[in-house]
Amino acid sequence: MTLGNDNILTATAVSRRGLLGGRLRRASIIGWLFTLPALGMYAAFVLIPLLLSIYYSFFKWDGIGPMTWVGLRNYVTVFKVPDLLGTIYNAFRLVLWFSLIPVGLGLVVASVIHRVAPGRFGALVRTVVFLPQVIPLVAAGIIWGWLLALPGLVNQILRSIGLGAITRAWLGDFDWALPAVGMIGVWVLLGFCTVLLLTGISKIDPALYEAARIDGASWFQEFIHVTVPLLKQEIGVCLTVTVINALAAFDIVYVATGGGPGNSTAVPGIQIYILAFTEQRIGLASALAVMLMLLVFIVILPIQRLTRETA
Amino acid sequence: MSKTRRYFSLLGLLVVLSMLLAACGAPATTAAPTATQPPVETKAPVEETSAPAPTTAPTEPQAPAVPNCGTEPVVLNAYFETGFDLPFKLAEEFSKQYPNVTWDIKQDQFTNLINSTPRLLSGDNPPDLIRLPTMVSFAKQGLLKDLDGYAAAFGWDKWPVPQLNQNRVAPDGTRGSGTLYAMGLNYSLTGIFYNKTLAAQIGMTEPPKTLAEFEDYLAKAKAAGLLPIMAWGSAKSGMGLAFPLQALMASVGPVEPINDWIFQKPGATIDTPSNLVAAQHLEQWIKNGYFPPDVNAIEYTDANVRFTKGEGVFLFNGDWENWRYDKDMPGNVGFFLMPPAEEGKPPAAMSAPLTFGIAAKAKNADCAAFFLNWVATNEKARAINVQYGGSNPGGPADLPLPPVPEGSITNQTLAAGAIVGKAGTAMDFIANATSSIFAQGWTPELQKMVAGKQDAAGLLKAVQAEYERELAEQ
Numbered sequence: 189m190t191l192g193n194d195n196i197l198t199a200t201a202v203s204r205r206g207l208l209g210g211r212l213r214r215a216s217i218i219g220w221l222f223t224l225p226a227l228g229m230y231a232a233f234v235l236i237p238l239l240l241s242i243y244y245s246f247f248k249w250d251g252i253g254p255m256t257w258v259g260l261r262n263y264v265t266v267f268k269v270p271d272l273l274g275t276i277y278n279a280f281r282l283v284l285w286f287s288l289i290p291v292g293l294g295l296v297v298a299s300v301i302h303r304v305a306p307g308r309f310g311a312l313v314r315t316v317v318f319l320p321q322v323i324p325l326v327a328a329g330i331i332w333g334w335l336l337a338l339p340g341l342v343n344q345i346l347r348s349i350g351l352g353a354i355t356r357a358w359l360g361d362f363d364w365a366l367p368a369v370g371m372i373g374v375w376v377l378l379g380f381c382t383v384l385l386l387t388g389i390s391k392i393d394p395a396l397y398e399a400a401r402i403d404g405a406s407w408f409q410e411f412i413h414v415t416v417p418l419l420k421q422e423i424g425v426c427l428t429v430t431v432i433n434a435l436a437a438f439d440i441v442y443v444a445t446g447g448g449p450g451n452s453t454a455v456p457g458i459q460i461y462i463l464a465f466t467e468q469r470i471g472l473a474s475a476l477a478v479m480l481m482l483l484v485f486i487v488i489l490p491i492q493r494l495t496r497e498t499a
Numbered sequence: 500m501s502k503t504r505r506y507f508s509l510l511g512l513l514v515v516l517s518m519l520l521a522a523c524g525a526p527a528t529t530a531a532p533t534a535t536q537p538p539v540e541t542k543a544p545v546e547e548t549s550a551p552a553p554t555t556a557p558t559e560p561q562a563p564a565v566p567n568c569g570t571e572p573v574v575l576n577a578y579f580e581t582g583f584d585l586p587f588k589l590a591e592e593f594s595k596q597y598p599n600v601t602w603d604i605k606q607d608q609f610t611n612l613i614n615s616t617p618r619l620l621s622g623d624n625p626p627d628l629i630r631l632p633t634m635v636s637f638a639k640q641g642l643l644k645d646l647d648g649y650a651a652a653f654g655w656d657k658w659p660v661p662q663l664n665q666n667r668v669a670p671d672g673t674r675g676s677g678t679l680y681a682m683g684l685n686y687s688l689t690g691i692f693y694n695k696t697l698a699a700q701i702g703m704t705e706p707p708k709t710l711a712e713f714e715d716y717l718a719k720a721k722a723a724g725l726l727p728i729m730a731w732g733s734a735k736s737g738m739g740l741a742f743p744l745q746a747l748m749a750s751v752g753p754v755e756p757i758n759d760w761i762f763q764k765p766g767a768t769i770d771t772p773s774n775l776v777a778a779q780h781l782e783q784w785i786k787n788g789y790f791p792p793d794v795n796a797i798e799y800t801d802a803n804v805r806f807t808k809g810e811g812v813f814l815f816n817g818d819w820e821n822w823r824y825d826k827d828m829p830g831n832v833g834f835f836l837m838p839p840a841e842e843g844k845p846p847a848a849m850s851a852p853l854t855f856g857i858a859a860k861a862k863n864a865d866c867a868a869f870f871l872n873w874v875a876t877n878e879k880a881r882a883i884n885v886q887y888g889g890s891n892p893g894g895p896a897d898l899p900l901p902p903v904p905e906g907s908i909t910n911q912t913l914a915a916g917a918i919v920g921k922a923g924t925a926m927d928f929i930a931n932a933t934s935s936i937f938a939q940g941w942t943p944e945l946q947k948m949v950a951g952k953q954d955a956a957g958l959l960k961a962v963q964a965e966y967e968r969e970l971a972e973q
Binding site for chain 1: 613614617618621636640642732733734735791792793794795796797798801934935938939942943944946947949950952965968969
């Protein structure tokens, strides 16, 4: 978002130098007109709900009846939500699975595809890796539920290779449910990261790779010294999107475990859902949602700064 | 899923089967309309009943005409629960008998209904008839039609008392008394199903009479290398061990405090000495390995499938699954009520109506009410009810129960229901005490108990704390 604003600023700076004021104004009006449909959608589906949530968070409201102004009381009550800190801790544990692993693995997969299989095979791999993005998550959740069940395929494979001792009901185990949900997250998000990073790699000047190879750089050296530094912006975008996915997680967790067993996979998103729709406490749910948004900002802003500064 | 979530909604305090009892006394011969009675064409009474006088005293005019569907074409706007045939079959038969009535039926999963009901009720096209997942909040918000006027007109108030009480809500939000806001299409019953072949292997020729006998069979099953109890327990399905826990509570202690707690009577607590004993039994069962080791990950439907395939000697569930057991393990399934800890004490059971309500702003409220009355009183409707629902159809005490096919498990559940009705030991479901006590209390705490991270005393304390948090925030 900020990136886009910068571009506009640069553009206007350039135009100011080269063009007359009137033409500039007309050009910028036309520019705004072009963005109007997108802005309209953005306002309708993001800005208005966002502002409404903030507004609701100051009321006691069941979603239907009259709303009662309660000021900041919801922001106090929210701390009594069962195991609130536990859910936030879980969200941070998910950052590893939803963000760090898909981005790290995505980098490796993208650079391998770029180096060894740029042709038709590469396209095939790219499609396969991207496929989970296309499969409806609810269906995926049910399938993963079967795969990870005690009689499921994952345990059958483990037994067949002599690892019967570690088989368990993965999604029903207090210690393993979160990593199991995390693996589903890796499966879903790896494709997104890979495709994005692959696009980035293809923009890197091939001369740099050629030079590195002439200097005798290994694949790993090439990866560390050419690919990763030049992909900083793409990595930044990947990290931003996936970290938000982790901290504001709802869908993957909901379809996989519903937050159980115990509260071992419960995340703030699940709590917001229960507060809003099961308990019909829209105000309290909105307050938690607003706090979650602030938390996401606090985490995301440094990532944005870090990945943009040196770019 | 819908089946899974169905008994989240188990509502209602007492079963209804007392109507079977002569002891109930013959109710006055009310002018309950029958299919043969020609619908009376009136205008005035319609208005009269559609605005049932709340507390204003004069009570004279009610009697002469009962609400009905008239003769003009009527389209009933209905919301049913996906996956349950019964309401659809009843609607079909109703249109056969009253051809001027057609249906506009929308259906949804139970979990979705929980979230969408408030919007449907308050929306522009409020349903004439809707499956109600919960009731209290909608009643308090004025979204549901007050059915007291219909109860008087149709003579529902002369039916065995518990049928209506479970759908009454008092002004303070406690259930069990007050204004009538819903009716049950039928009244389900829970207990213990068993696999007859496996039961024979452990020497169980007839159902146990005491808790000790039952626990003896559990131990024998375990020793014989069988899974004693099949169960489900994932957070998505809701923790099924709430069924045996509540059965144990009623086995070792009285049912009234449990119902008081569910109905949010002031000062009620789940953390009582006898409930502690019950929870300790459950904890011991878990430690003894009487449940599947992966119970925390088992979904409701999978538990039923595994049970019908021969995994597990016993299964705690309700008569809404009779059709499945009749179909998948014909002749090989038995049913008994949770036996009491002391011999001679009457058995108790969790039981609830299949609740349907009418939106406050419904266009065809009279016709919908007439349908609800027809379901409970029409012979054909009652037969359909037992055939597709598996549960007691309720209705006036003097109506006979429809015949059930020989060998169906429904024979056993209906007979068991009569025992509970006679003893007055029916309970609502402990998971229905507050809107999210199941999601935020029972399910996570019982899952912890399965994993050895929670003990009996801690379980009850944690659930009670959650209960108080939810009530305090209201």
